[in-house]
């Protein structure tokens with residue numbers, strides 16, 4: 596087991612994340628605003644139009660931004676939307692609901708600061724905004740491999756459309772890039788200066804190369820047209836509102852353990868990943884958007900696990916009776932991955948504050964709430 600100081604960090608209890616109390620965030624995905632997600636199957640599901648919304652900050656008009664979040668109904672996007680809304684901004688979500696769900700943002704539907712548009716970023720979007728967080732793209736390997744051409748179109752044409760929007764409106768745009776641009780890395784841990792090791796025709800290429808061209812486009816528009824771009828490279832992230840069926844390792848293992856099924860370790864489980872809790876990522880994205888730094892920044896938690904030891908820790912926490920079984924390794928699966936976050940510390944003063952254990956406990960609680968739906 597690779598030990599890290601991070602595992603011995605005290606857990607975050609009521610610390611404000613981006614000036615928002617954790618308890619206030621929790622009520623949106625575990626508490627009173629999450630009841631539709633935690634519904635019971637077999638009966639009926641009733642919906643009411645909300646007359647009361649979570650309280651949001653009242654910002655002076657000069658500080659209130661009009662923020663577009665593409666992919667805002669997805670796992671990461673919806674947590675970002677929660678934060679931006681609670682901070683008092685006006686938020687427009689554009690999502691095609693391929694992997695996102697309305698239920699992830701349902702607690703904001705009807706709020707005067709909130710708009711939800713069913714929109715695919717492959718088509719241009721005409722809105723007036725100050726900031727764009729461009730997240731739209733399936734991120735789970737089974738999802739992005741489901742329709743590789745569509746994944747490439749989403750990354751490439753979607754990013755061209757959003758950069759064009761940023762150019763017209765003079766909005767600042769943050770591109771959600773990925774650790775996958777490093778491919779199967781030969782440098783470990785991965786620094787932003789590493790150019791990567793990607794198979795351009797492999798099954799992951801639609802996503803890896805899609806995000807690489809998205810980065811190239813971002814700097815093309817920045818250098819040629821003066822568009823203000825920010826680029827974060829997101830490492831493996833988990834938390835409540837992950838789609839339980841999206842096939843990524845954290846949701847798979849937790850759901851399998853909760854259902855008493857075998858935990859499916861691929862290829863012997865010697866490959867490593869480093870897992871960050873979603874609130875840390877959102878902290879980093881907002882800090883980067885509001886910083887003056889325009890080069891790529893890794894956002895991830897360096898706490899590195901082999902997949903085999905990760906399976907054991909989930910089993911021990913969720914269901915010690917569950918068994919672990921080995922399945923074939925998907926092709927081109929990176930053998931190791933761990934972010935070097937020196938740059939993030941230096942340029943935006945960011946580092947993860949949640950331990951993996953605390954994040955996993957919250958995620959387990961969330962999935963337990965939906966067990967009847969699984």
Ligand SMILES: O=c1ccn([C@@H]2O[C@H](COP(=O)(O)OP(=O)(O)O[C@H]3OC[C@@H](O)[C@H](O)[C@H]3O)[C@@H](O)[C@H]2O)c(=O)[nH]1
Nearest residue numbers: 734736773830831842843844847859860861866902928
């Ligand atoms: O059930 C499973 C699922 C996955 N795995 C393994 O666990 C590791 C992590 O797999 P995931 O599918 O969660 O994520 P990957 O690291 O392959 O890709 C991720 O990289 C970073 C992000 O940009 C994306 O969310 C995603 O593409 C891989 O080695 C995979 O083979 C299992 O052993 N069992």
